[in-house]
Amino acid sequence: METDYENVILDYGNSTPEMFEPCNLDPNPVDVLTETYIHSIICASGLMGNTLVIATYMFYKRAKTMTDVYLFNVAVADLIFVLALPLIIYNEQNNWAMGPVACTVLRSAYSINLYSGMLLLACVSGDRYVAIVQARRSFGVRSRALIYSRLICSAVWLLAMVLTLPTLLYTKHIEDLNLHADEPVSVICQLSFDKSETAKLIKVVVPTLQMAIGFLLPLLVMVFCYSCIVGTLLRAQSSQRHKAVRVVLAVVVVFIICHLPYNAALLNHTLSLFKERSCTLEKIKLKVLAISRSVAYLHCCLNPILYAFIGVKFRSHFRQIMVDLWCFSKKYIYSARTSRATSDIFISGRVASEGSNHFTSFSA
Template sequence: MDIVNTDYDVSWPTDVPDEGPCNIYPNSAEVLTQAYIHSVICAFGLIGNILVIVTYIFYKRTKTMTDVYLFNVAVADLIFVVALPLIIYNEQNSWLMGSVACKMLRSAYSINLYSGMLLLACISGDRYVAIVLARRSFGSRSKTLTYSHLISSTVWVFAGVLTLPTLIYTELLKEEDLRGSESFTVTCQLSFNKDDTAKLVKLMVPSFQMAIGFLLPFLVMVFCYSCIVCTLLRAQNSQRHKAIRVVLAVVVVFIMCHLPYNVTLLIHVISLFKERSCLSEKIIFQVLAISRSVAYLHCCLNPILYAFIGVKFRSHFLQILSDLWCFSKKYIYSARSSRGTSDICNSGLMKTSEGSNNISSFSA
């Protein structure tokens, strides 16, 4: 499995004279480790983000701008965690699913990166308005919801535009298998007919990822949450310390997940202008693979940080478990008490829906 050679890892041929072809493929131990890590990420990412989506659809009607953004973040993360196992399977089997799957699956990461990060920046902006500028009036609830849907749609369109280079230039390629298992292997990566185009796109893709997918959201989050912390420190509220801990956790986790990969990617892009030895190339790709796996973890942590950490949202999650247990009892004991269990399930769902009007997400 070649987890290293992906559409967002940029590289030119690194053959150094008299050294022969450079084998940057991971060894079997690295492949197995990455497979386990990505399996865990897929499992927790699927569970967490599906629960967020189900909660918003059936239990918690979206009433605030943050709710709309959180729902879209969960959708973006879900797209990626669904695509990740398919990418792994194809890489293990020389991309059996063909060129269309190659383009679509490789584009899934870019879509998740841009849309997810920009939506997190939108959440921080909305929290800034709600807490720091709380005394000002910003229109009716219906108007703010209209704005949030419009902003979310704009983010998705913008993410799609930024993903176009990956979608256009990603192709299936036959390469010599330096691991010796086969005469050649089929890989899915960026492919170009002209050197000038290759240099432009291979610099443009990671540069946009670092600037728009990390630096811009990072700066917005630091500014907004710094102002929020200052406002909470001045507030006479017994819950302010807990709220500050939540804010700090959001920023720290974001930095820990994405900063290592983006720093490594920046070093790699700079090194493209220099002659690189095979050993240094192997090291940089290993660090990229490890730091990228850490960045993947953020899609699992988003539901915890932005949704389940809130007391009221957590109550909806417990209601989901209660209703699942109730519906299972309905089918298991249908012959004995199907009517009673059905009434319990329906009333539980109705209570949750009715009580969701005054709930605000991202509460401490």
Template sequence: MESVMEDYDYTIDDLDGLCNLDPNLVDINTQTCIHSIICAFGLIGNALVIITYTFYKRTKTMTDVYLFNVAVADLIFVVALPFIIYNEQHSWLMGSVACKILRSAYSINLFSSMLLLACISGDRYIAIVHARRSFGARSRALIYSRLICSAVWLSAVALTLPTLMYTERTEEDNPGAANTTVVCQLFFSEAETAKLMKVLVPSLQMAVGFLVPLLVMVFCYSCIVSTLLKAQSSQKNKAVRVVLAVVVVFIVCHLPYNVALLTHTVSLFKERGCEAEKIKLKVLAVSRSVAYLHCCLNPILYAFIGVRFRSHFRQIMVDLWCFSKKYIYATRTSRGTSEICISGRMSSEGFNNNMSSFSA
């Protein structure tokens, strides 16, 4: 996820003397390593969710539709992340169009995935807290979930327009550095537009991309926990732990970055000291990387933690094994291999039919 911190230019007037704000080589290498790991796990996890819903598990509920779209949103970002890393380290060699598209990828992912997570919490609230009244309505409301997802994607694109319109690939003189630096950042020709957008863009990110989903999740999951604690169920403790994990992970991943972003935005139009600015940017970079982790954890928290979903994942592994046996060791395929594959399917289906969970 791209951060707003890189979208601001810092002039000598803002700082005490010459100040080189470029990260050092150790920080760059560390961030590259962490982001590569996030990209790899995010790609695998979200791709498995999409494959499962596409080939193994029909989207039977509203939550299924939301989960599929969350995986698509996260996949957009993890696919864009390696290109962002490469271009940041090679002066944006891919040009201005790639600059705009890649910078917008985070914004679309942020708004769409956060709003969809709020939709999931709302659907679970209705399904559990108002279970009796909503049973028939939810089964008939599947088409509405697709309309809601369409509205979420359109809203995400609309909220990303300022980033898409004003992001440019530019050269800037960096005080304290020997050469000019090619950057991809928000660029404005008028001072008034700059002041407006430098506040509007991060404000939208903090409000729509964090605060609103957080409030919805806290309300819905608080009611859900209260309902579960009153229920006579052997699995209620596990369900409560899942709910708490979802909320805690969301807060741990996104609260530090949004606090750092708020602090940074408030200080934009004030005179800042060089060392304080360096510390603030480092905090932003670290908290941004923590926020990136959420796209890796979403598949675990919302999909793989469900028993039925895990059974489909096992089925994928069995089918991949059978596929490799068929095409890599074609000359050795036998009746025994086919029986193992069929056995795996039957085992998965039995496991699926006899178990259930809060998130399945």
């Protein structure tokens, strides 16, 4: 059975066969610990931000526009990802102790939410383009916004599932047998194939789809739509246009900063899959890939700030959530103190009553 590591062709220079040693591509403990801390911060902040967005849309700001529906779905995709990320980290560091089902489900969950999240951000930019640049022509269409937006979101999630099929079908839970009998057997979760032709095809197709549909397509849509929006805003006579332009630029710049390094590293790694390379160079490439991947993960924490909390109405709903939580906590503390005080009075009254009865019987 062929795995990812069987396609790694390593160059040992002019060394003799006796000097050949296996190339250990495992990250060192310091890198693992650093990556764990960074991912923990991403999980905590992403969980808090996206939960607040979802709670706001569910209980305070009903989804009334297409952008609202898209942003709600983006928050759901990001939330699923930050919930899956700790489980992925745990399993990677513990030989996939949760078993083969967790291996397939977690890898597929990451893939689904990668595609759905990026495509939904493209939908947000498209909706803003229609609302601002094509405002007059789109009035009749946007009156039926909720119906269209829900159909589009369903299509996006369905497309993400279809694009995830290679990951779902070929991701397997594999025991990596070590050369030395005294070493423990390590377990990996990765793409695995029975035929060499299938391996070469899928190992090129999966990262290519990820780069093309998960990065390039949303980037092109965002650049086109937001360029037109900036042009329209600059022509408008509004005191708020400069702030709106800065927000648009921030959205595009953050998207590029977060995802361009990882996709460039992924492209470089994919192009060199079937070429001869040195062990040292392979370690450097994998390290760059891991660092850039962590930077890409940051985007799920920044989405709530860029797309939701930056809006005036959303900020007012967010403040209302904070007020309600504060009032609820005060009410809970007050009721707890009241019940405790009532209990103390009841106990002290009972003790006094029992003492009085005991004194009466003793006097008699």
